[in-house]
Amino acid sequence: MAAPMELFCWAGGWGLPSVDPDCLAVLTYARFTGAPLKVHRVTSPWSSPSGRLPALKTRDEGTISKTQQIITHLGKQRYNADYDLSTTQRADTLAFVSLLEEKLLPVLIHTFWVDAKNYVEHTRKWYAETIPFPLNFFLPNCMHKQHLERLQLMWGDGYMEDEEKLEKELYRDARECLTLLSQRLGSQKFFFGDSPASLDAFVFSRLAPLLKAKLPNGKLQQHLKSLQNLCNYCTSILSLYFPWDGGESPASAPRAVGADGSEAEDDPHKRRNQLLSVLVGLAAMLGYAFLSGIVSIQRGSTGPAGHQPIALEEEEEEEEE
Known part of the structure; x- marks a missing residue:
């Protein structure tokens, strides 16, 4: 039997199989189509072969790290949730996905990563508690900076000129987007009837x-x-598709991959990644210590007292699993 495709995505939390919207879109689409993926729920992008999440490791095309490209690849492998859609429905899919990316996604980024209260008390708190030591000391702040830069690209150069006014306009647009989605869904089970499609995964x-x-x-x-x-x-x-709480499968459930695409262990290279994390974390902390003057190297002159040794002060903390 050929090895299954491997999907690397952020771990689950908040009652979801993954806390990251892009990872969640791919996971949901895969569940809709029954794609046989070996899923690795990880707590650091370093666990991904591309250094990004989500990432799909394939046999023929290497590693794919963009959400839409991953979904397109799954469709080419005959796991296509849009196979039965009409031309009009396919056009509606493109229109609504564009609406989500233009009107809703920027406000979601602002809500989770820019709003000071939400970021400090919720988002950063979850990532700092989930990401392994010592990456949890600086990776959440790096992610925060990346989301700020992404938001500025979305909102344009006028973002910093009148931030409060722009926020009001964008939150208004996001509310209108949600209302439009509600009206379009109506009383249907999914957006195109009784069967889910790629639009449902994105929404x-x-x-x-x-x-x-x-x-x-x-x-x-x-x-x-x-x-x-x-x-x-x-x-x-x-x-229907993630029948458990907290984004984690029950402890008694087997972790091996079966013919139905059941999911794999959280991290296939846990020890290696832990060691790399520790080494990089120590290097980062030592670098900071040298730059800030906490740690210094003192060169003594030779004399009656002899050669003065180098003075180094450092603290090490054992990683918790």
Whole structure:
């Protein structure tokens, strides 16, 4: 039997199989289509063969690290959730995915990564507690910076000129986007009837983190919770395709990969990644210590007292698993 494709994605939390929207989109699409993936739920991008998450390791095309490209690849492997869609429905899919990326995604990034209260008390807290030591000391801040840069690219050069006004406009657009999605879904089980499609994977992956996260500042979250059909839609997908709490499979469930694409161990190279994390973390901390003057190298002159040894002060902390 040929080896299955391997998917590397962020670990689960908040009652979701993954806390990252892009990883969640790929996981959901794979569940919709029954794609036989060996899933590695990891707590650091370093565990991915590409250094990014999500990442799909394939036999023929190497590693794919963009969400839409991963979904396209799965479709080419005959795991195509859009196979039965009409031309009109395919056009609607493109239109709604573009709407999500333009109107909703920037506000989700702002909600989780820019809003000071949400970032400090929720987002950074979860990543700092989940990412292994010593990466948890600096990786959340690096991710925060990357999301800020991404948001500035989305919002343009005028972002810093009148940030408060722009935020009001964008949150208004996001609320309108949610309302439009609610109207389009109506009383249907999925957006195109009784069977899920790629649009459902994208919509669910954007709505579920907003719905399930316990945000201190939930302006957009409150509007989503007022749209009952969207809430029921997310709950239904979770119960049908991810029937467990917290994004973790039950302890008694086997972790080996079966013919149905059951999921694998969290991290296939755990010891190697832990060692790399420790080495890089120590290097980063020593570098900081030298630059800040906490640690210094003193060169003594030769004399009656002899050669003065180099003075180094450092603290080591054992990694917790």
